[in-house]
Amino acid sequence: MMGFIWFWLVAVMIVGYVVLDGFDLGVGVLHLFLVRTETERRTTLASIGPVFDGNEVWLLAGGGTLYFAFPLLYASAFSGFYLPLMIVLWLLVLRGISLELRNHIDVGVWRALLDGVFGLSSALLTIFFGAALANVIRGVPLQADGYFFLPLWTNWQPGPHPGILDWYTVIGGVVALVALTLHGSLWLALKTSGALGQRARRIVNPLCLQLAALTVISLGATIHVRPASLDNYFNYPITFVVPVGVIASLVLIWQFNRKHQPLRAFLCSCSYLFFMLAGACWGLYPTLLPATTGADRDITLANAISGPHTLAVGLVWWAVGMALAVGYVVFVYYKFRGKVDLASASH
């Protein structure tokens, strides 16, 4: 029971991270080619400025939750994905710094450079996150002692000895790039007005189409790479509501965007991300990290979970802490609601 609860609490943290940091990553990708003037750029960045740090906290809080609830998974996955994780860390550093520096430097050339760094690091991060999830679904070559070490790539095939990148995980990366770019454009459509807001709105539908096509491809590829992903769905047919939710979300994004209802469209994009991630987690459950070297080496809930007292105590403070955290998040988004107004955004 504790295993079930903590599996889904970690999943909630991941969804929280992707939904929230997802739109500022998407804005990072978009601002490179959607923005025409310096004012527009400042408006774009001001739309994420007050919330960007808080969004990233979900990654840290999620990582910490994973650490104490499933120490074996944390230890094995983080050391096994050593090289790509270090690259992710460097990208996170560059991204955070370039955004901050931009507010302090007023020389055009430097700003252009920093904007480039911010956009590129955002794009690469979305791809890495998508590929990371695909790596977890595909599985890794776990040794008998529960550890592994993955090279960046091998022969691009998801066989028993894959690399971080193969054709399957690349699809995962592209899905994440497009999904979060769409998410970001819906955020901009919601938060900005004038020509910029219109441009953001106009690219929603083409992105939505691409994402629909990619979603279908990635679902097919997932079933091909890990047929066991469907087991839970057939055992509990009610859960086919998840793929239905994915499709419904995409359709509604399209509809609401056409009807100029940006808030609803954005919320549907949140629900798309929620259903995609929840669906992936449900396809894995109760496995946490499948082994390509034989199912008996899988890291599962049963062999990775922390001691009972740790988890029971954790549940108490986690519930209290996250209730407070959600309170702050709601408060901040409420205080900065409405379209971005550069004049009132002092720093």
Place this chain on the structure above:
Amino acid sequence: MSAELIHRLHFAFTVTFHYLFPQLTMGLALLIVVLKSVALKTGDEKWDRAARFWGRIFGINFVFGVVTGIPMEFEFGTNWARFSRLSGGVIGQPLAMEGVFSFFLESAFLGLFLYGEKRLSKLMHWFSAVMVFIGSWISGFFIIVTDAWMQHPVAYDRLPNGQFEVLSFWQLLMNPWGLLQYAHNMTGAVITGSFVMSAVGAFYLLDGRREDYARIFLKVGVIAGLISSILIIFPTGDLHGKYVAHNQPAAIAAMEGLFKTEDGAGMILIGQPNEETGLVDNPIVVNNLLSFLIYGTTKAQVKGLDQIPHDQWPTALPLLFYAYHIMAGLGTWFLLLMLVSAFLLWRQRLHHSRWALWALLLSFPLPYVANTAGWMTAELGRQPWLIYGLMRTSEGFSDTVSASNGLFTLIGFMGLYALLGLLFTVLIYREISCGPEPQAIHA
């Protein structure tokens, strides 16, 4: 080079660089609350501008602290997998709690404090500053709880598979080692904050600019600096040192260079420990002082390294000795400088005493050195243990990550952090040149 050494350096380098930023933000957070409180009480716009100025410095530091802090949480898994696998159930908790209880709060209210002054009432803006202060100090608490458990493991049990499990959550948080270390560490952060604030004030006065603001900075900086420089020695340093002496005798013997057990042990003020001869070369000793400081009597016996098996000696003995002595020596300097400065401030002569202003200006890097040396003392003193008495450092690093993979990413971090250091200097220089005047506000 051995993988163990590389993984140790990896963590040591990234955490040392990281802690340059939080020590200032935690100290400044308190001083900003002071500035905002005076502004709220007197309605004097100058204090508000001073708060805004330090808010900007805080904001820059905060961002650098965040981006260098994210890797820390990951490195437990990437570089210390075997340790994390066994201890995650215990130390994963305070680390997760830091995110849940502190970072959400801190980031939310910092956003409001920096970007929302025009959207908030005066009281609400003051409240945001208080919440940022609370958030950053809670964050420090959970990190200390984590370290304290590795220094002095309490309230744990071992599961059949070898994993550590929390027995009492309350005892984990209230680990006496942690409470002492927290008091000592946070006082150290306030020292950094107040020395930086005084130094900027001294800089403006020496430069003949912004006398109004310089007076504010010097007043707050010197008073906070005096209080924290006293507290760092007594009671926090004194009590923490005694606790180390009672619980990690090997650490205290190595810190003090005490190779032989002595009745009425003296304290070596300066010297060079020589592991081969088992002596301290060129010592300057104050007789009986060590016995007195630990036990309150000049004749008490202090255990030397000779009573400790050689395989339990701290592994970097001279480095530990130097780190500890640098910390203690600088602590003495802080107290002297702040006593003199506070006296001059009280007699209203500080603003004209150019030599004192120069001393304050030039002393601003020293708290960074002292805080770093203090952390080195704590962590080197714990060696050869990763979890004191329970798990050796050689048993904890990720053995699937080879030495040269580790070296590759360590060099990567060094390059990236060199760049960050450069950018940070440029940004802070620019803020200090622009100063607290209203026209300096930028988006």
